[in-house]
Amino acid sequence: METNRRSFIKSLSVAATVVAAEAPFNIIKSLKVSPNDKIRIATIGVGIQGHYDTQAALKNPDVELVAVADLYTGRLERAKATFGKDIFTTRDYRQILARKDIDAVLVVTPDHWHDRITIDALKAGKHVYCEKPMVHQIGEGKAVIEAWKTSGKTMQVGSQRISGANFVEAKRMIQAGDIGEINYVESNNDRFNAIGAWNYSIPTDASLQTVDWDMFLGDAPKRAFEAKRFFRWRNYRDYGTGVAGDLFVHLITGVHFVTNSLGPNRIFSSGNLAYWKDGRDVPDILTSIIDYPKTAQHSAFQMVLRVNFANAGAIKNSTRIIGNEGEILIGGNNLILSKRKLPQAPGYNGYDSYFTFSDDVQKEFVKKYDAQYPPETRTAEPVKEIKFEAPSGEDEHKAHFANFFENIRAGSQKTIEDPIFGFRAAAPVLACNKSYFENKVINWDPVAMTLKNVK
Ligand SMILES: NC(=O)c1ccc[n+]([C@@H]2O[C@H](COP(=O)([O-])OP(=O)(O)OC[C@H]3O[C@@H](n4cnc5c(N)ncnc54)[C@H](O)[C@@H]3O)[C@@H](O)[C@H]2O)c1
Numbered sequence: 001m002e003t004n005r006r007s008f009i010k011s012l013s014v015a016a017t018v019v020a021a022e023a024p025f026n027i028i029k030s031l032k033v034s035p036n037d038k039i040r041i042a043t044i045g046v047g048i049q050g051h052y053d054t055q056a057a058l059k060n061p062d063v064e065l066v067a068v069a070d071l072y073t074g075r076l077e078r079a080k081a082t083f084g085k086d087i088f089t090t091r092d093y094r095q096i097l098a099r100k101d102i103d104a105v106l107v108v109t110p111d112h113w114h115d116r117i118t119i120d121a122l123k124a125g126k127h128v129y130c131e132k133p134m135v136h137q138i139g140e141g142k143a144v145i146e147a148w149k150t151s152g153k154t155m156q157v158g159s160q161r162i163s164g165a166n167f168v169e170a171k172r173m174i175q176a177g178d179i180g181e182i183n184y185v186e187s188n189n190d191r192f193n194a195i196g197a198w199n200y201s202i203p204t205d206a207s208l209q210t211v212d213w214d215m216f217l218g219d220a221p222k223r224a225f226e227a228k229r230f231f232r233w234r235n236y237r238d239y240g241t242g243v244a245g246d247l248f249v250h251l252i253t254g255v256h257f258v259t260n261s262l263g264p265n266r267i268f269s270s271g272n273l274a275y276w277k278d279g280r281d282v283p284d285i286l287t288s289i290i291d292y293p294k295t296a297q298h299s300a301f302q303m304v305l306r307v308n309f310a311n312a313g314a315i316k317n318s319t320r321i322i323g324n325e326g327e328i329l330i331g332g333n334n335l336i337l338s339k340r341k342l343p344q345a346p347g348y349n350g351y352d353s354y355f356t357f358s359d360d361v362q363k364e365f366v367k368k369y370d371a372q373y374p375p376e377t378r379t380a381e382p383v384k385e386i387k388f389e390a391p392s393g394e395d396e397h398k399a400h401f402a403n404f405f406e407n408i409r410a411g412s413q414k415t416i417e418d419p420i421f422g423f424r425a426a427a428p429v430l431a432c433n434k435s436y437f438e439n440k441v442i443n444w445d446p447v448a449m450t451l452k453n454v455k
Helices: 002-019 024-032 048-058 073-083 093-097 111-123 138-151 165-175 213-217 227-231 242-259 359-372 396-410 419-438
Strands: 039-044 063-069 088-090 104-107 127-131 155-158 182-188 266-272 285-292 301-308 319-323 326-330 334-341 381-389 442-445
Touching (some): 063 073, 111 138, 155 396, 242 285, 242 419, 285 419
Antiparallel strands (some): 285 301, 334 381
16 A cells, blocks of 8 residues: 555656646645545544444445544443454544554544544644534634645545435425425424433443543643543533534534525524433523525525423424425435425415405405406315435445545545535534523624624
8 A cells, every 4th residue: 555655656746746836735635545545544532423433434445444542441442342453542643643544534522622633634634524513613613624725635524414315315306496495494303311311321430540531621621520521521511512513413414405505694592401400501402593594595494493302292303394385304214205386376265354245345356356366276286295215225324434535535625514514504503502502693694604793
C-alpha cells in the first residue's frame, strides 16, 4: 500500500504542480487514496454507536480498521476483542491523527467533542465521518465548515437514514409533486423505558483510573468525576444536545433531504422535565414548532416534532409529510403514499349554512351552483395508496458509509450529508433547545446560517 501510494504520488507530482493553483484540494486528495487502495480508518469514541458505525463502515469493500481511541480503558479492551488484537488503541485521539497510515476517522464521541476532533482531523489531513448532530453549539458550525473547505477533504455527517431507499423514494415522490405542496410535517418519538431515556448501564470498574475524566470534560466546565455524567452524557447539556440533538436531528435531516430545503426561519419549543428526575438537566418532554419559509425549492410548511420519554400510554410514533394532495407516512424501511385531491366544487348542505336560507334563496343558490360547477367538478379523486418497501437486506448505515468512501476515492467533497448540509440540520435542533431554555422564539437565517435575534 505504502509503495503504491508513493509511486502514485511521484507520478502525479508534476501534474499536481501544474494544476494546483486551479484545483489544489482535488489533487491533494487524489494523491491520498487512489481508487484501488484500501481506505484505512480509525474510530474515535468506541461506545455504543462507535461499534455500530465501525461495523457498518467495515461492511464496505477495501476498508480496514487500523486504530481506535476512547477514554474508557474497558472500551479499548473491548475494541481489541471485537475488531482484532492488532488494532492500535489509545486514549488520546491526537495519536491517531498523527499517524500517516490512517486515511479517515469516524468521530463518534459525545456531542461536545465533535467540532474539536473534526477540525483537528481535517487539519491533520484526514477525511471525517462525524456523528450527528454535527456540533454541540450553533456558534461552532462555521469553523467546521471552514476547516472542511480549507482541507479539501471528504466529510460525511452521520444521519444515516437518508441513505435508505425509503428516503430516496420519498424525495422522488415529493419532487414529482405526488403530495402537492407540502404544508405540514409531524413526527413523534415517544418512549417509556429507562434505557430509551438514556440511562445506559455503567460499568462496575468505572473510576478515575479507568476513565480519562479531564479529557472527557474538554471545553465543558471543570467538575469532579461522576461516572453517571461520563456514561450517561446525553442527560447533561454540557456534553449532549437533549432530545432535539439526539432525535429531532434525524427527522430534520430527512426533511431537508426530501424537500431540498435549506432550513427553517422560526423555531419555538415548549417542554418539561416530567419524569426522569435523576439529576439530568434536559427536558424529557419537548415539542418544537418549526416554520419553513416558501422558497424556490418548496412551499411554506410547518413542522411539529415531539418527544415524550414519560409516555405510559399507547405509543404511536409516526412521521408524516403532508401536502395539499396527499401524505407520505415514513416507516423504518418503507413508506406509504396516500393521494387525495379535493374536488373543485365546494359542495353545499350537510353541516352548512344552506339550510338556513329561505326557500327562494336556496333555489337561486342551486341554480347558480349548478351553472358554476358541472358534474365532473364535483367528485374527489379516490384515495390512492402506494406502498414502498426498501429492497430486502438493504443496509442504510452501510450505504451512508459507502457514499463517504466513494467520495474519498473520487477525490470529491460531494457527500450526501456534507458539513454545510450537516450544519443546516444541526442548527435548527440546537435552536429548539435554545428556545426551550431561553423561553423565546428563535429566528434563523437558513441561507446565511446565522441566528437573527442575537443580542
Ligand atoms: N446516527 C445515529 O443513529 C446515532 C445513534 C446513536 C448515537 N449517535 C451519536 O454518536 C455519538 C456517540 O454516542 P454513543 O451513544 O455511542 O455514546 P457512548 O457514550 O456510548 O460512546 C461515546 C464514547 O466516546 C468516548 N469519548 C468521549 N470523549 C472522547 C474523546 N475526547 N476522545 C476519544 N473518545 C472519547 C467515550 O469514552 C465513550 O466510550 C453521539 O454524538 C451520538 O449523538 C448517532
